[in-house]
Amino acid sequence: MDHFLYRDGVLHAEDVPLPAIAAAVGTPVYVYARATLTRHYRLFAEALDGLPHLICYAVKANGNLAVLKLLGDLGAGMDVVSGGEYARARAAGVPGSRIVFSGVGKTRAEMAQALAGGIRQFNVESEPELEALSEVAAGLGVEAPVALRLNPDVDARTHPKIATGGAETKFGIPMGQAVAVYTRAAALPGIRPVGLDLHIGSQLTDLAPYEQAYLRLAGLTRAMRAEGHRIDRLDLGGGLGIPYTRSNAVPPLPSEYGALVRRIFGDLDCEIEIEPGRLIAGNAGILLAAAIYVKPGAQRRFLILDAAMNDLIRPTMYDAHHDIVPVQEAAPGAETLPYDVVGPVCETGDIFARDRALPAMAPGDLVAFRSAGAYGAVMASEYNARPLVPEVLVDGDHFAVIRARPTFDAMLARDTIPEWLGPPGACAEPTGGADA
Ligand SMILES: *Cc1c(COP(=O)(O)O)cnc(C)c1O
Numbered sequence: 001m002d003h004f005l006y007r008d009g010v011l012h013a014e015d016v017p018l019p020a021i022a023a024a025v026g027t028p029v030y031v032y033a034r035a036t037l038t039r040h041y042r043l044f045a046e047a048l049d050g051l052p053h054l055i056c057y058a059v060k061a062n063g064n065l066a067v068l069k070l071l072g073d074l075g076a077g078m079d080v081v082s083g084g085e086y087a088r089a090r091a092a093g094v095p096g097s098r099i100v101f102s103g104v105g106k107t108r109a110e111m112a113q114a115l116a117g118g119i120r121q122f123n124v125e126s127e128p129e130l131e132a133l134s135e136v137a138a139g140l141g142v143e144a145p146v147a148l149r150l151n152p153d154v155d156a157r158t159h160p161k162i163a164t165g166g167a168e169t170k171f172g173i174p175m176g177q178a179v180a181v182y183t184r185a186a187a188l189p190g191i192r193p194v195g196l197d198l199h200i201g202s203q204l205t206d207l208a209p210y211e212q213a214y215l216r217l218a219g220l221t222r223a224m225r226a227e228g229h230r231i232d233r234l235d236l237g238g239g240l241g242i243p244y245t246r247s248n249a250v251p252p253l254p255s256e257y258g259a260l261v262r263r264i265f266g267d268l269d270c271e272i273e274i275e276p277g278r279l280i281a282g283n284a285g286i287l288l289a290a291a292i293y294v295k296p297g298a299q300r301r302f303l304i305l306d307a308a309m310n311d312l313i314r315p316t317m318y319d320a321h322h323d324i325v326p327v328q329e330a331a332p333g334a335e336t337l338p339y340d341v342v343g344p345v346c347e348t349g350d351i352f353a354r355d356r357a358l359p360a361m362a363p364g365d366l367v368a369f370r371s372a373g374a375y376g377a378v379m380a381s382e383y384n385a386r387p388l389v390p391e392v393l394v395d396g397d398h399f400a401v402i403r404a405r406p407t408f409d410a411m412l413a414r415d416t417i418p419e420w421l422g423p424p425g426a427c428a429e430p431t432g433g434a435d436a
Pocket residue numbers: 058060061079102103199201202203237238239240275276277278279374
């Protein structure tokens with residue numbers, strides 16, 4: 001369930017009509033519903049209620065400071081994958097003791113930053129990383145809490161670009177090496193092994209790969225404990241999928257996922273960490289855009305929007321489907337036409353949907369891309385010098401701009417013309433050969 005519903009024929013975000021946001025902020029713009037973010041966080045909290053646990057929201061899904069602050073205030077920890085995300089989590093007020101640091105390529109600078117600012121654990125993905133962390137922590141005279149990220153070699157049955165639990169991917173340490181690396185970690189200066197970690201992929205629509213990976217993890221935990229290793233925490237990763245269409249099979253619910261976690265880990269006396277991103281933020285956001293032109297092509301009818309692939313890359317990058325709905329609700333039984341929905345960017349790949357059935361559209365009409373709250377704004381760029389798409393958070397009947405659209409001046413001010421190219425301003429007349 002989300003909080004983007006039609007009322008009196010107009011799509012609302014909670015109690016705010018979307019045309020009001022378009023008028024105040026312009027389009028394209030991302031719009032998030034506080035109520036949905038809160039609800040989704042609570043679903044996970046309820047699913048794990050009774051088990052010692054921490055829900056570490058995956059910042060990479062949507063890292064706006066307002067979103068992090070909202071979730072942090074509900075009690076969430078954060079899963080970060082860069083120094084920038086760590087800085088975001090801290091700036092939103094999340095204490096280091098609730099932040100886990102994931103990712104295959106942490107730099108020494110990022111390690112030092114997190115050790116200085118406070119960190120719950122590093123999820124370490126290789127021996128070279130472990131050695132670097134040992135040097136950095138020992139150099140600072142501190143101990144780095146470490147969970148080893150394991151690669152359980154399971155097929156997550158999701159899009160290849162977001163499957164991370166197969167042996168051929170760059171992620172994690174092969175399970176067969178876990179004991180050796182954990183033993184080594186315990187012996188290294190500045191390292192304190194606290195547990196094991198895995199994350200098998202994103203947009204999982206089936207619990208079977210989780211079950212397979214989690215059974216392996218639980219078995220390994222028992223075996224390692226029997227050999228005298230201390231394992232206090234198990235980080236089970238994120239990845240639970242969301243429905244991107246109304247017609248799709250419904251992915252497992254957090255409650256069903258929670259039941260699986262309890263069944264497999266309930267008697268292990270471990271602190272459980274999970275790292276959901278998409279399920280918390282995905283259906284808590286839409287991308288609001290306006291039609292610029294309806295262009296009759298030689299063979300197809302194009303709906304050209306003011307949003308483009310630089311604002312929402314998922315269709316181009318993952319062949320992802322987003323429902324696209326008119327903000328003014330179509331009359332019941334109204335005729336629909338097939339549109340190819342595209343943006344203004346000069347790339348053939350700048351296409352959101354083919355043959356999408358929509359009511360007759362006209363320039364200025366607003367549409368909403370559903371399920372765009374995760375991996376939307378965070379992946380946006382300024383390609384084609386299109387200013388970074390703004391973000392709005394709705395709370396009941398009011399809203400706030402939580403990231404403003406940069407002006408052209410602000411966008412240009414990030415570039416510098418070096419002095420040796422001459423004074424800024426008018427370009428010199430071309431010399432020689434010009435016959436103007
Ligand atoms: C991306 C990622 C997540 C979040 O995945 P979702 O599909 O958004 O839940 C969690 N943990 C790690 C290590 C990740 O890389």
